[in-house]
Structure formats: C-alpha cells, structure tokens
Amino acid sequence: MNVHAVKMWKTLKLLWSKTNRWHRALFIFAVAELNLIPGGQVGFHCNDPALSHPYTGDTVNWKWLMATTIFIPFAVLLLVERKQCPGDTAKRQALVWYKEYLFGFLLNLTIVQTLKLIVGSPRPHFFDTCGPQEATTCVESDYVPSYTCTKAHWLKQSNKSFPSGHTSLAIHAGVFIAYYLYRRGESLPGRVIRVVQGVCVVGALVCGASRVWDRRHHWWDVLAGALLAAPVLLYTIRNLCKNFDCRQPKDEQTDGATFTHNGIVNTS
Template sequence: MSALEITHRYQCILTMYAGYGVARGGPGEISNLLKSRGVDHRAESYLTQRISLAIQWGNAASVMGTFASVAAICILLEVGALPSRRSGFTCNDPALSFPYTGDTFSISLVATVTVIVPFLIMWVVETIQHRDDEYSLKTNKLVTTAKTAGLMYRDYIYGAVVTLTVLEVVKCVIGSPRPTFFDLCEPDKAKTCNGSEYVSSYTCTSTKYSSYLKIDSGRSFPSAHAAMSTYCGLFLAWYLQRRAFSWHNRSVLIVPLIQALCLIYAAVCSLSRLTDHRHHWWDVLVGGSMGVLAVLYTILVLCKNFSQPAVVSTSDISSSDGNNHQSVRRLLSSKPHVEMP
C-alpha cells in the first residue's frame, strides 16, 4: 500500500468515525474503532496528533475572542474614551519643555512588527523544520505548520495583550506628563503661574496638534514602545535559539544574524524614545523591565520554554520524550464523564 493510500485510509477513519466515537463513547471509542479495523499502532499516534492539534486549535479560537474584548478596552483607554487621571506639573519645568518632533518608531510600525512579524518567522521556521512521513499529506504542509506556529503564536499574543493591558492601566492611573508636555498641551495655567509653582488642575489649549496627542501628552509612564519592542525582540530571539539554532545545520550563521536584528530592534526602539524626547529615562527603564518580565512569563510558563517538539508528524511523536503525548494518550484511553445518547 502506497503512502498516499495509507494516509487516505486513516484520514477516512478519522473523518467518518471521530464524531461517532466522541458522541457514543468518548475519545476512547475512536481508539477501539481503529483497533477493530486491524490498523497498526502508528494509527493511534497519528490520531493522537490530530486530536491534540484540534483541541488546542479550538482553545486558541475561543481565547482569541477574549483578546478582542481586551484589545477594545485598551483602544478606548488609549484614545481617551474612558476617564483617566492627569498628574499636575511644575511651572517652567525644563524636563517638560522639549519640542515635539515626532516618533522615530511610530505606534503603527511597532504594532505591525509586534503582531505580524513573529507569526511569519514562526511559520517559516516550523515549515523548514517540518518532516513529512507516510501519514502526512505533503500538500497540507503549509497548513499543518501554520497551525503549529499558530499554537505558539497564541501564547505570544496572550502575553502581549496582558502586557499592553497592564501598560495602559498604569498609564491612565499615573498620568505622568511627557518631556514634550508644554508643546503638545499648552496648558492654560502655564501662562499665568510663577516660578516653580505646582499646578494640579489645567486645560490643554493647543491648536497645533490633534486631540489624541494632547491626551497622550500626559501619559508618559511607562514606555509602551520600550515594553512591546523588548517583549517582541527577546521572544523571537529565544524562540529561534530553541527551535531553529543548531551547530549541525547550515543555518548556524543565519539564525544568530536574525537574533541580533531582533535584539537591535528592541534596543534601538527603546532608546529612540529618549532621543525623540517622548519619554523620561525612568519611563523607558520601567517599560523595558515590564517587557522582560512579560517575555519570561510567556516563554517559561505559557510556551514551556519551547520544550515540546512540533506536533507535525508521527515520527516526531514516536521519538519525543512524550510528556505531552502521554497526556493525550491518557485522555484518549479515559472514559467520558457524561455519555451522550
């Protein structure tokens, strides 16, 4: 029997009997159906892989719905649709008197890099690392590796959304003025106060800049650019170290180069907030620290330090140390708690 025929045989079994097995006897029933047809043990590994991916992919879809709600709240906080605190200022404070000259790294650029680039890199790496066997259809290689990358991307996005939410809440609670505060806001009390008088209540009167920039002029602490660029850069650098780097591969020089670019992006984006006078040094320091803590949590807790092999072929499952595989095997062999008629 050819490899294609074998693949179609098990695909047919999975398609025709998976729903019946789950409805009548739980996942264990599917394994019994396979054994009754006299298939070898590799079919169970193939089925384990497919169900594991299906369960995780379904969980990812449900979590993404929550992400959308959280992202909507962050956007409302960012544009000032939700109330937030504004700290006062000291008259003629030179630390708040820098002219606004724009951003070297715009917020749209940082958002694009943070959201799109990691998935593309993970998809490429997983596609290169993918190994076809007799139970995998070669025409589905890109789809399979996209799902595998998507599972890790889900954890990455989860960490990014949590980090961004914390940042926005802290920004709105602290309400610290930026170094360009006087130029962007032009507070009315700044024209009448004297010496080093502290002003706690004011109204922005600037007509040169948009309402968003006037609101944003009082949200300096901490730096979201520093946090998100550090999070993205360190995550990708460590992902490549764990999943792509090997002294025995020809990529031994390419991977460190990409890792260096990731780290340079994180450093330059963070430092540009100082050279652009968009943040104080302590804003960048705290923002970068939050990015480091977030990436440690995502990598070590959510992604398990990328210790699990890519679930893309039965040969990988058979050769792995099997912690995740054994958990799914126990799930398949367990009896359901509720039987459906």
C-alpha cells in the same frame, strides 16, 4: 449588601463567566485606550525644562512598530517550523505559538495603557503639545497640581508618558524571537541564528533609545517599559508557549510518533 447590589453582582459574574481571556484583555484595553474612566494627572512645575522640549515626531512611529512586532514573529515561527516539521504540521505548530505570542502582546499592551491612564505623567513635549492654561499665569518654579490643556488634538496624549509602550512592545517581540530561535533554530546555520537574534535585540534597544532622543519619553519611562516587558515575556514563553517544547513524556509516545503539548503529531 442590598438586593439590587446582589442582583448586579450576580449579573456581572454571569457575564464574566461567558467571556474568555481575549474578551477580558480587550475590554480592559478598550477602557484604558478610550479613557472611559477618569485617569490620574501628575502636575507640573512652571517652566520645567524637562517638559519644555518641542514635539518633533517619532523615529519609530506606531504603524511601523505594530507592523514589525505583529508580523515578523509570525514569519520567523513559520519559516523555522517548516525546517523542523513536515507540511501542515509546521503551520499548525507555528500558529499555536503565534496565537500565544499575540495574547502575551495584548496583555503587555493592556498593562501599558492601563498604567498610562492611572499615572497620567506629562511627556517631555508637554508644554508644546498641551499648552496648559495654568502655564501662562504661574511664576518661576511653582507646582501646578492640576491643569487644562488648550490644544484639542493632544488632550489625551500629553500626559501619557509613563511607561513607554514602544519600548515594552519592542522588547517583548525582540527577545521572544531571539529566545525562540535559541530553542528551535537548531536546523538553521548558527551564524544566521546569531545575526537574526542580534538584529532583534539591538532593534528593540534602539527603539527604546529613540523614545528618549525624540523627546517622547523620559529615560525612566523607557526603563519602566523594558522592566514591564520582562514578566509578561516570561509568562508568554514559560506558561503560554511551554518554553517551545514540543515533546510529551515517553509514556505518551506511541509507534514512533511524538505528541506535542498542543496535540500535534510529529512522526519519526
């Protein structure tokens, strides 16, 4: 390794040491989302019916998805914790877990966008929105390994089918809320808890299914998005949110006060 490379490596290590987990995840997300590095490109078979569907829009668009998966978990956390803890303690506890939820959400989104960039899989409406030049000259079912889109608006979206980001984020939010209510919703009526849990999980599944019937993703993209959400969700709940467990061991409790994992005090 030459002197220039050693200096560059030391500089990169220094910069990395000055960042936190949020900076790193946001940086990777920005690189993938803005296509700052060359991505993969899966070719297509001429006249492939699986890629010949018209683009008809989204049943669940990105604005609705982001609004529901970002704000509803916070509302649920705050309402439930107010039932569990007095005053400002509830707000602080809800904010601590919500911050960890958001980081898990960002991690999920970053992984999805990175995979989309690496794989470069054509969407079901590929021919309609990409209009590849090569599709006008290929015959029968010839395989075209590389192509050039002719529709500028869709240049960076027609080959972002795998995996489904809608599905992954919807599962992340829906199951997070359902499990949180299972762990912390004992102060609420059981019927209310079950209804909210059911709505969250069913809503996530419907969101995933809509990606198939809208012809925005293939079924395997949706399945991959759901499977991808599982380990990220497990990490978020078990490692970041500590399984929503507020109590410390007995030797750390004093004078009837229970210290939480995050330094919040609940008085008995």
